[in-house]
Amino acid sequence: MSYRSSVEILTEWDIVAARQLGRNEAKEVGFGTVDQARITTAISELARNIYLYAGKGKIEIERISEGGKFGIIIIASDEGPGIPDVRKVMEDGFSTSGGLGAGMPGVKRLMDDFKIETVLGEGTVIKATKWIR
Amino acid sequence: MSYRSSVEILTEWDIVAARQLGRNEAKEVGFGTVDQARITTAISELARNIYLYAGKGKIEIERISEGGKFGIIIIASDEGPGIPDVRKVMEDGFSTSGGLGAGMPGVKRLMDDFKIETVLGEGTVIKATKWIR
Amino acid sequence: MPQEIGRQYKEILRQYVMRQTEQNLYAGQNFSRQLIQKNIAPEDVISIHKVALEEMYPELPMNVWHSFDLLIEMMIRYGLAHAEHQSLIQQQEEMKVEMDLAANVQKTLLKTTVPELSGLEIGLVSVPARKMNGDYIYFLSDNYHNAGVAVADVIGKGIPAALCMSMIKYGMDSLQDATSDPKKVLDIINRIVEKSVNDDMFISMFYGRYNVENSIFTYASAGHEPALFFDAKKGEFSELHAKGLLLGVVPNVTYVQHEVKMETGDFVVMMTDGVTECRTEDGFIEQEIIAELIHSLHEESAQTIVDSVFKELEKMQNFELRDDFTLVIFKKTS
Amino acid sequence: MPQEIGRQYKEILRQYVMRQTEQNLYAGQNFSRQLIQKNIAPEDVISIHKVALEEMYPELPMNVWHSFDLLIEMMIRYGLAHAEHQSLIQQQEEMKVEMDLAANVQKTLLKTTVPELSGLEIGLVSVPARKMNGDYIYFLSDNYHNAGVAVADVIGKGIPAALCMSMIKYGMDSLQDATSDPKKVLDIINRIVEKSVNDDMFISMFYGRYNVENSIFTYASAGHEPALFFDAKKGEFSELHAKGLLLGVVPNVTYVQHEVKMETGDFVVMMTDGVTECRTEDGFIEQEIIAELIHSLHEESAQTIVDSVFKELEKMQNFELRDDFTLVIFKKTS
Numbered sequence: 052m053s054y055r056s057s058v059e060i061l062t063e064w065d066i067v068a069a070r071q072l073g074r075n076e077a078k079e080v081g082f083g084t085v086d087q088a089r090i091t092t093a094i095s096e097l098a099r100n101i102y103l104y105a106g107k108g109k110i111e112i113e114r115i116s117e118g119g120k121f122g123i124i125i126i127a128s129d130e131g132p133g134i135p136d137v138r139k140v141m142e143d144g145f146s147t148s149g150g151l152g153a154g155m156p157g158v159k160r161l162m163d164d165f166k167i168e169t170v171l172g173e174g175t176v177i178k179a180t181k182w183i184r
Numbered sequence: 185m186s187y188r189s190s191v192e193i194l195t196e197w198d199i200v201a202a203r204q205l206g207r208n209e210a211k212e213v214g215f216g217t218v219d220q221a222r223i224t225t226a227i228s229e230l231a232r233n234i235y236l237y238a239g240k241g242k243i244e245i246e247r248i249s250e251g252g253k254f255g256i257i258i259i260a261s262d263e264g265p266g267i268p269d270v271r272k273v274m275e276d277g278f279s280t281s282g283g284l285g286a287g288m289p290g291v292k293r294l295m296d297d298f299k300i301e302t303v304l305g306e307g308t309v310i311k312a313t314k315w316i317r
Numbered sequence: 318m319p320q321e322i323g324r325q326y327k328e329i330l331r332q333y334v335m336r337q338t339e340q341n342l343y344a345g346q347n348f349s350r351q352l353i354q355k356n357i358a359p360e361d362v363i364s365i366h367k368v369a370l371e372e373m374y375p376e377l378p379m380n381v382w383h384s385f386d387l388l389i390e391m392m393i394r395y396g397l398a399h400a401e402h403q404s405l406i407q408q409q410e411e412m413k414v415e416m417d418l419a420a421n422v423q424k425t426l427l428k429t430t431v432p433e434l435s436g437l438e439i440g441l442v443s444v445p446a447r448k449m450n451g452d453y454i455y456f457l458s459d460n461y462h463n464a465g466v467a468v469a470d471v472i473g474k475g476i477p478a479a480l481c482m483s484m485i486k487y488g489m490d491s492l493q494d495a496t497s498d499p500k501k502v503l504d505i506i507n508r509i510v511e512k513s514v515n516d517d518m519f520i521s522m523f524y525g526r527y528n529v530e531n532s533i534f535t536y537a538s539a540g541h542e543p544a545l546f547f548d549a550k551k552g553e554f555s556e557l558h559a560k561g562l563l564l565g566v567v568p569n570v571t572y573v574q575h576e577v578k579m580e581t582g583d584f585v586v587m588m589t590d591g592v593t594e595c596r597t598e599d600g601f602i603e604q605e606i607i608a609e610l611i612h613s614l615h616e617e618s619a620q621t622i623v624d625s626v627f628k629e630l631e632k633m634q635n636f637e638l639r640d641d642f643t644l645v646i647f648k649k650t651s
Numbered sequence: 652m653p654q655e656i657g658r659q660y661k662e663i664l665r666q667y668v669m670r671q672t673e674q675n676l677y678a679g680q681n682f683s684r685q686l687i688q689k690n691i692a693p694e695d696v697i698s699i700h701k702v703a704l705e706e707m708y709p710e711l712p713m714n715v716w717h718s719f720d721l722l723i724e725m726m727i728r729y730g731l732a733h734a735e736h737q738s739l740i741q742q743q744e745e746m747k748v749e750m751d752l753a754a755n756v757q758k759t760l761l762k763t764t765v766p767e768l769s770g771l772e773i774g775l776v777s778v779p780a781r782k783m784n785g786d787y788i789y790f791l792s793d794n795y796h797n798a799g800v801a802v803a804d805v806i807g808k809g810i811p812a813a814l815c816m817s818m819i820k821y822g823m824d825s826l827q828d829a830t831s832d833p834k835k836v837l838d839i840i841n842r843i844v845e846k847s848v849n850d851d852m853f854i855s856m857f858y859g860r861y862n863v864e865n866s867i868f869t870y871a872s873a874g875h876e877p878a879l880f881f882d883a884k885k886g887e888f889s890e891l892h893a894k895g896l897l898l899g900v901v902p903n904v905t906y907v908q909h910e911v912k913m914e915t916g917d918f919v920v921m922m923t924d925g926v927t928e929c930r931t932e933d934g935f936i937e938q939e940i941i942a943e944l945i946h947s948l949h950e951e952s953a954q955t956i957v958d959s960v961f962k963e964l965e966k967m968q969n970f971e972l973r974d975d976f977t978l979v980i981f982k983k984t985s
């Protein structure tokens with residue numbers, strides 16, 4: 052099984068802890084400075100979402116490799132209310148993001164692959180993957 | 185009358201000369217480094233347009249002041265074919281600019297004020313003004 | 318550039334240069350968020366950085382400062398693209414408001430009432446891929462013996478399709494008779510479409526009519542997706558084939574109609590190609606999967622079937638509809 | 652990041668640090684153009700800069716390199732906005748194609764033929780502020796005695812307005828009679844609009860009919876901009892007032908009609924509020940200026956007058972139309 056580490060998100064400080072974990076992992080896996088910053092930003096967004104909308108949850112980081120390629124998966128999970136309209140959340144809400152490129156579309160852009168699973172009343176699991184180029 | 189200096193645009197090298205003139209003037213009038221670079225970029229675009237579409241023309245730089253404010257006017261004039269549809273040229277052609285923000289809308293953004301006068305078969309005069317903030 | 322920003326950034330920079338912690342980077346990124354919101358261009362950020370660094374380390378060689386001047390020059394066009402983005406966002410916002418309004422106008426213009434006949438259940442779901450729907454459903458009914466439904470799809474999506482749809486509506490309005498034969502309906506609409514639509518616009522339409530007295534479903538098609546017939550006794554699907562030219566190609570077409578006798582529990586599934594051409598990353602969702610899905614739901618009400626099928630297919634496609642999605646079920650309940 | 656880019660940038664940087672010429676800055680900015688086209692994010696530019704500087708001046712203190720790491724962090728969100736911009740541009744492009752197509756569909760749907768009657772000149776200009784026109788012109792004519800024109804304006808612009816217009820067209824199509832009284836025309840259209848349009852959509856319409864036999868221009872208005880009547884003998888304008896409720900407010904309205912006798916050289920100017928509410932940075936363009944402008948052109952052909960007025964007003968507004976602009980002139984030539 053692949054190496055996995057995690058941070059519980061309860062307070063805003065945990066966002067920083069999750070970022071730290073993600074940056075360290077990204078560095079060790081071999082990502083360059085800019086990609087480390089991108090992965091960290093994606094974690095920031097996901098952790099912030101948990102903190103704001105689900106109250107609590109966790110960020111896990113998994114190192115992955117496949118056919119000589121190395122990468123990282125961020126898994127953000129919570130037992131919050133779930134997302135009623137996924138299509139809407141994945142739409143670029145340009146005006147709501149105010150050009151910050153934030154939210155789920157932002158995470159999708161920062162990473163290579165993005166999957167979302169959500170059940171109303173049960174929670175949400177988001178998996179975002181990035182490979183070293 | 186206010187101080188005015190000019191550069192003829194005939195070859196691509198004249199674009200550099202026009203930029204140089206604009207940057208020097210902007211510096212002397214008191215613009216900061218970033219605004220100097222913006223004014224120079226606006227001149228670049230205007231001179232390039234003359235070079236590409238009118239064949240020849242000139243860029244003049246005029247220093248201006250009004251009620252204690254100081255600024256600069258770029259005057260780009262040519263005796264080219266004129267612009268048949270000004271509305272179209274002033275529209276943001278996002279896809280044609282390829283996100284470079286180039287063309288006349290780009291010049292308008294870089295400067296504070298922008299005026300265009302054009303007569304088919306006679307030529308075009310563009311005046312773009314910027315004030316020190 | 319307000320001096321306050323420079324002062325704040327210098328403090329963040331001072332902290333970070335002293336201690337390279339995640340918390341200081343987090344502070345930096347949060348600050349950059351504010352800068353974007355305040356419309357500070359990226360070239361300004363470089364300039365702020367340069368000034369802060371100059372104040373902290375005035376002794377650094379001239380070359381370093383020159384290098385920053387080039388970096389500012391490099392950023393100017395990024396700044397322009399950024400400014401362009403701001404105005405594009407505004408345009409996008411205006412467009413969104415306009416499209417919402419247009420979608421509303423479309424809904425009012427194209428509204429149709431689902432007939433209520435005893436012995437017949439009707440289920441309907443029609444979801445546009447974008448704001449405006451290029452699929453169109455129109456019901457005709459005498460509220461007693463006959464229920465007719467037109468399921469149409471403009472080849473194309475969005476606004477142009479929506480404009481075309483408004484034309485079909487006026488054609489259908491002029492019919493006002495639920496007993497009209499399907500072939501005749503297609504005939505009339507074809508003539509209207511041919512007359513007023515661009516040559517490059519085509520519309521496919523399926524027209525079906527159910528008569529509760531003799532339990533016969535009569536149908537004709539103008540180049541439309543075949544309907545599915547579910548035989549409850551056999552527990553099997555068959556396709557309701559019908560040949561016919563798309564609407565608007567030539568002025569005079571004679572459409573042919575077919576009929577099928579329905580027993581209790583049988584139902585007809587009419588749809589647009591947005592249903593049959595659902596696709597995931599791995600390719601099209603196979604027809605059989607859709608048929609199996611409907612099969613597994615066949616004891617449910619007509620509306621439950623269509624709703625469940627939509628939800629399932631939406632999920633399979635990762636919530637990205639590539640085409641307008643319309644599904645209508647006529648189910649004989651007694 | 653291709654190494655080639657780093658190598659090229661390092662060369663530009665080396666040149667510039669050596670000699671701070673405009674030509675080197677120009678080279679830098681042209682290079683930044685290429686970077687944007689290659690989808691290089693702004694944070695990548697900082698990183699490229701840092702790497703080049705490190706190679707050139709490895710002896711610089713650690714603090715300088717740390718400072719660049721913070722700068723990269725600061726740029727990440729600018730990079731995100733930049734990436735968002737790229738996809739927004741693509742959406743914008745798709746939207747543009749769609750709008751062009753929609754505008755074309757609209758043109759075909761709403762096409763109308765300018766009547767040709769001896770003794771009457773008709774001039775028409777109708778320019779949408781955006782792609783889709785929310786102003787609508789429809790001519791009715793028996794090509795012998797009567798020429799009728801409906802000038803309508805949906806309160807609102809763009810796509811929702813365009814959808815509404817399609818409805819008016821079907822209403823007008825159902826008339827098919829150029830001898831109909833203006834008040835009756837408004838009556839009929841009002842009923843159609845009231846029935847099928849959202850409560851928050853209103854349409855103003857002016858209907859005028861000219862009879863070449865008796866030279867009488869008869870008109871009625873549903874909350875529309877008054878027309879201008881030019882008396883050639885006196886060389887004076889007067890307004891053709893007509894009261895009447897906007898279309899679509901209540902189902903039954905009785906409109907009133909008025910008439911005016913025309914002499915050779917007289918003309919009627921019908922318009923939408925896009926003409927009368929032209930505005931520059933300094934405020935509205937005064938009515939008198941428009942009247943004077945038309946006056947100065949009164950000896951020209953009807954088409955020349957409307958074209959010239961449009962060009963002049965477009966220029967006064969710095970080529971930014973705020974509303975759809977429609978101007979129709981009926982001029983008695985003999």
Ligand SMILES: [Mn+2]
Binds near residue numbers: 451
């Ligand atoms: Mn379609």
Ligand SMILES: [Mn+2]
Binds near residue numbers: 470589590591640641
């Ligand atoms: Mn379709």
Ligand SMILES: [Mn+2]
Binds near residue numbers: 785786806807812975
């Ligand atoms: Mn309007």
Ligand SMILES: [Mn+2]
Binds near residue numbers: 925
């Ligand atoms: Mn108007």
